[in-house]
Structures are given as structure tokens and as C-alpha cells.
Amino acid sequence: xxxxxxxxxxxxxxxxxxxxxxxxxxxxxxxxxxxxxxxxxxxxxxxxxxxxxxxxxxxxxxxxxxxxxxxxxxxxxxxxxxxxxxxxxxxxxxxxxxxxxxxxxxxxxxxxxxxxxxxxxxxxxxxxxxxxxxxxxxxxxxxxxxxxxxxxxxxxxxxxxxxxxxxxxxxxxxxxxxxxxxxxxxxxxxxxxxxxxxxxxxxxxxxxxxxxxxxxxxxxxxxxxxxxxxxxxxxxxxxxxxxxxxxxxxxxxxxxxxxxxxxxxxxxxxxxxxxxxxxxxxxxxxxxxxxxx
Ligand SMILES: Cc1ncc(C[n+]2csc(CCOP(=O)(O)OP(=O)(O)O)c2C)c(N)n1
Ligand code: SF4
Numbered sequence: 528x529x530x531x532x533x534x535x536x537x538x539x540x541x542x543x544x545x546x547x548x549x550x551x552x553x554x555x556x557x558x559x560x561x562x563x564x565x566x567x568x569x570x571x572x573x574x575x576x577x578x579x580x581x582x583x584x585x586x587x588x589x590x591x592x593x594x595x596x597x598x599x600x601x602x603x604x605x606x607x608x609x610x611x612x613x614x615x616x617x618x619x620x621x622x623x624x625x626x627x628x629x630x631x632x633x634x635x636x637x638x639x640x641x642x643x644x645x646x647x648x649x650x651x652x653x654x655x656x657x658x659x660x661x662x663x664x665x666x667x668x669x670x671x672x673x674x675x676x677x678x679x680x681x682x683x684x685x686x687x688x689x690x691x692x693x694x695x696x697x698x699x700x701x702x703x704x705x706x707x708x709x710x711x712x713x714x715x716x717x718x719x720x721x722x723x724x725x726x727x728x729x730x731x732x733x734x735x736x737x738x739x740x741x742x743x744x745x746x747x748x749x750x751x752x753x754x755x756x757x758x759x760x761x762x763x764x765x766x767x768x769x770x771x772x773x774x775x776x777x778x779x780x781x782x783x784x785x786x787x788x789x790x791x792x793x794x795x796x797x798x799x800x801x802x803x804x805x806x807x808x809x810x811x812x813x814x815x816x817x818x819x820x
Contacts, residue, residue, distance in 0.1 A: 536570050538563035545590050554731030554743075555584060555652055557705030559591050561729075562621075562650070564712035566594075569719055571619050578621045579608040581628035584659045585652035585731065588623050602633030605640050608647050616793045619719065623650040627657045630666040630686045637726075641695040643792035644723040650715065651726070653688060654733035655741055662736030669774060672738070689770035689782060692726045693763065698785035699725035700766065702778055705732070706747045710779055717781060723788050730777055746777055753780035760784045 541563045549555050566576065576594035580586035582601035589596030595618075599607050608622040629637065629651045640647060656674070657663040663676040666686040673680050692700050699721040703711035711729065718725035732742045739745060758765060758780070766783035790798075808815065 536567045536572070538567045541566045541573060541592050541594065543591055543593050547587070547591050549584060549587070550735045552732075552734040553584065553658075554654065554705045554729075554733070555588065557708055557711065558585070558650070558652055558729055558731050559588055561703065561705075561708055561711035561715055562588070562592065564708075565715035565719060566592075568712070568716045569619070575617070576619045576621065577608070577611050577615070578623070579604050579611065580622065581624040581633060582659070583625035583628050583657070584733075585623065585625040585654075586628060586659075588652075594621070602628055602631070603636075604628065605633060605636040605647070605649065608649075609640060609643075609645050612645060612647055613793060613796065616797070620647045621650065621719070622647055623652070625658065625665070626651055626653040626655065626667040626686075626688065627665040630688055630691065634666070634686075634691075637692060638695045640724050641692060641697045644698060644789050646723055646791040646793055648715070648718045648721075648725045648727070650718075651688060651728050652731040653728050654731050654737055655685070656733050656736045658733045658736060669738075674736070685774060687770065687773045688726075688728045689773050690767060693767050693770055693783060697726050697783070698723045698788050700728075700770075700782045701726070701780060702728045702730070702782065704730040704746055704750060704777060704779060706730075706743055706750055706777075707752075707779055710752070714780060717784075721784065721788065723785075723791050749775065750777040750779055753778050753782065758782075761786045 573593035578589035578594040579597045580589050581604040604622040604624050608620050612620040655667045657665050662674050664674050664681050671680040701714045703714045718727045760781040763783050
């Protein structure tokens with residue numbers, strides 16, 4: 528408790544007793560540190576936070592925090608997070624997982640959370656590989672990449688996660704990396720503060736199955752801060768232009784922040800409930816509304 532009577536939280540308050548079992552050097556260690564720092568800066572107590580993930584190495588992350596956590600089903604972090612948020616609008620809801628979880632099996636969900644402007648922050652640990660299942664191609668693997676499932680090299684173009692969410696109209700789109708932990712924490716904090724769907728793509732190296740160029744040294748060599756480029760985060764088309772360089776350049780910071788965020792789906796649902804509650808039939812007659820007379 529501070530002198531002013533308010534609770535102040537430290538990053539350690541969001542760290543659980545569970546010891547991470549990631550490979551030594553995995554980028555996800557930095558990501559969880561960035562999340563602790565961002566949550567401490569936001570200052571919500573852990574019991575007011577729900578953290579949902581899918582399945583994958585990266586999806587273990589909620590267990591390493593003191594927030595309510597759900598390491599759920601492969602590709603289904605977003606619909607579960609959405610249900611939690613709608614049923615408990617006052618909770619701060621985070622979702623996280625890998626590039627496979629988010630853009631392969633779960634890729635169909637993102638568009639719908641974006642068009643509803645669900646007030647959820649979605650963090651993808653993009654390592655361009657399926658880590659947990661031991662190194663198969665993922666949707667963000669580079670064309671030509673050889674893995675155990677592509678012995679002669681991948682024939683497919685990678686998904687561009689940044690363009691994907693920008694094209695669907697996401698109101699907040701950013702990128703971070705363990706090469707800049709302070710910047711990563713600040714970016715996650717900003718994403719959480721955005722009133723609506725916020726997406727943060729984090730280039731998080733897989734030291735076991737990832738390529739040399741995607742390790743810390745390689746990432747540093749191609750990283751560039753969007754702020755130092757003078758990028759205006761209110762300019763969506765400029766953000767899309769920069770996002771096209773995904774895979775060649777590692778732009779760090781906020782690509783796009785909608786200066787006039789639309790209402791969230793939660794706000795609209797509440798409004799509709801208030802409007803209809805005046806003439807609402809008793810609960811036991813609710814099905815009558817759907818029966819054709
Ligand atoms: C429905 C279903 N299909 C496939 C799997 C197997 N599986 C588990 S994790 C995973 C991919 C992991 O890759 P990613 O999501 O990128 O996370 P990472 O492990 O790299 O962090 C797959 C295919 C599963 N658990 N459930
Ligand atoms: S396999 Fe890769 S992603 Fe999974 S814990 Fe190890 S380094 Fe991290």
C-alpha cells in the first residue's frame with residue numbers, strides 16, 4: 528500500500544511459483560518478463576486479470592503468472608477469452624499463444640474479435656515454427672524453409688500477421704521482440720490500455736528449432752524502431768506499407784493505433800441489454816421470442 532492509500536504492484540507480484548519448463552534461452556522467457564512489467568505498470572490486481580492461451584510452448588505462459596489462467600485448446604484462445612470478457616466485463620482479459628495457434632488452426636477467429644472490437648489484448652509469440660511438437664512448418668515459416676515436415680524446403684509463402692490484422696481493421700497493432708525488453712513491456716502496456724482489440728506480434732526466438740537468422744543476433748541486425756523512423760501510428764496506410772516488410776525488417780513499436788476507437792462489443796451489448804430490459808419478458812418466457820406465431 529502506498530502513502531496515498533493506493534495499491535502499487537511490482538512485476539514480481541504477477542510471477543507465479545510455477546517454474547517455466549521452456550528450453551534455456553527460449554525467447555518466451557523475455558516475453559513473460561515483459562508481461563509482468565506491463566501488468567505492474569497497469570496496476571490491476573492479479574485477481575482482476577484473466578489470461579487465456581491455446582496449446583504450444585508459448586501457450587504455457589498464463590501458468591507463469593498470478594492472473595486467473597486457462598491453458599485451453601489449440602487455436603481456441605480467442606473465442607474462450609471473448610466468452611470470459613463478455614460474461615465478466617470488468618476483468619482485464621489477455622490472450623496469448625504461438626504463430627501456429629493464432630494463424631493456423633485459430634486463424635479464423637481473429638477477424639471476428641477485430642470486427643467486434645473486443646476489449647482483449649492478444650499477444651502472439653511468433654517463432655516461425657511449431658515448437659511444442661518439435662519443429663514442423665508453421666504459417667509464418669519462410670518459403671524454402673527446411674524442417675522435419677518440409678525436407679526439400681517449404682513451397683508456401685508465409686502469412687504476414689501484421690498485414691493480416693491491419694487488413695481486418697484492428698485498432699491497435701504493434702510488434703516487439705526480446706531484443707528490447709523495455710520497449711516490449713511499454714508496447715504491451717500500451718496495447719492493454721487501448722480500449723478494444725489490441726494485437727502485439729512478438730518475434731520470440733525458438734532456440735531449439737528456430738533458424739539462425741531468427742535468433743537474437745539475427746533479429747538485432749534487422750530491427751528498427753518505428754519511432755526513430757518518424758512513423759505516425761495514426762496513419763493506417765503507412766502502417767500497412769511498413770508491415771509489408773515483415774520477414775525482412777523487424778520494426779519495433781506501434782504500427783497503428785486508431786485515434787478514434789469505436790465502441791467495444793461489450794459496450795454495445797450492455798447498451799442493448801439496457802434498452803431491451805424495460806420490455807423484457809420474464810426469463811421463463813424468453814424462448815417465446817424465437818417461436819414463430
Ligand atoms: C486440435 C489440435 N491439433 C494439433 C495439436 C498438436 N499441437 C500442439 S501445439 C501445436 C503447434 C505449436 O506451435 P505454435 O502454436 O506456433 O506454438 P509454439 O509451440 O511454437 O510456441 C500443435 C500442432 C493439438 N494439441 N490440438
Ligand atoms: S522448443 Fe522452442 S519455443 Fe519451445 S520452449 Fe524450446 S526454444 Fe522455446
